[in-house]
Amino acid sequence: MIPVQFDYAAPESLEAAVKLLQENQTAQVLAGGYSVIQELKQGGSRPSLVVDLRHVSGLKGITKAADGSIRIGAMTTYDQAATAPDVQPYAAWCAAVGSIGDQQVRNWNAVGDTTAYRDLACDLAAAALATDAKFELSGPGGTRVVNASEFLVAPLGTALAPGEIVAAIILPATANSRSAYQRFIHPASRYTICGIAAAVSVGPDGNVSSCRLALASARSTVVRLTAAEAALTGKAPTPENIAAAAKAAADTVVSEAATGSDNLSRLMAQYAGSEYRAHLRSVLAERALTQAVAGL
């Protein structure tokens, strides 16, 4: 039973959806509904209006642009977003999105849902940050495209402005970059305890020209492991150099999850202490980097 009353609208265009959000300051967007319906049932959310995006045209599907980038509509399901032929070169994305929840969850939930970016177990967000994805946002002021690093920000998880809707996620052309995602899951809930996405490019000299590492399930949003990235950039992608970068990944982050600065973090801290998390960062960073480099 849902103990709160609200109006319901299922607009057919993005403009109409944005207008509804603009006119109703306490409206809430509905995608797959797994989180929204639960919040409504528990009384944690009391919107005046629920704006269901299921009929909005242009929000579903995957298209490849002339520059090689891939646009994934916000209402595309996790399953479609992980299995479509055009996304297969984005190994980190496919592994992260294709491992969320179970098949039922992936068949129903949509990539635009913002819970996935502010949850500690934000696999999709880690892949987006490592692969330098962009977020296309539609709001009262029109459409803007922001980098994952500008969009995925603590403490709220995203830089979504009031009245804005995530319209799409854009994966940049892979060019000479390859990626991988490795995660360690809780055996019962299957939520990620530690996840690391890696994206690596090499230059003409065979050395690493770009290295991006994103960590999931440590803080209230995903974070880059910049010391580990710096440890490998400019170097040959050898097992020794990868191991040194992985050690830097273990050394540099003191996770909120371990220090327990909020309820969610305290919950995550029950699953793994700081020492064990450091070990996981090292092991998973080494695996993700090795896998990404093997694809070059």
Ligand SMILES: Cc1cc2nc3c(=O)[nH]c(=O)nc-3n(C[C@H](O)[C@H](O)[C@H](O)COP(=O)(O)OP(=O)(O)OC[C@H]3O[C@@H](n4cnc5c(N)ncnc54)[C@H](O)[C@@H]3O)c2cc1C
């Ligand atoms: C059993 C289970 C296991 C899971 N395991 C994992 C896991 O391992 N890793 C992981 O990362 N996640 C996991 N999740 C969470 C999942 O990824 C989703 O975040 C969650 O289920 C909500 O998805 P939804 O499509 O139903 O969104 P909804 O519940 O419809 O929406 C969620 C939130 O996003 C907002 N929203 C939705 N779409 C948009 C949009 N286009 N623009 C702006 N705001 C929007 C809504 O207003 C709401 O606040 C799991 C969920 C379940 C139920």
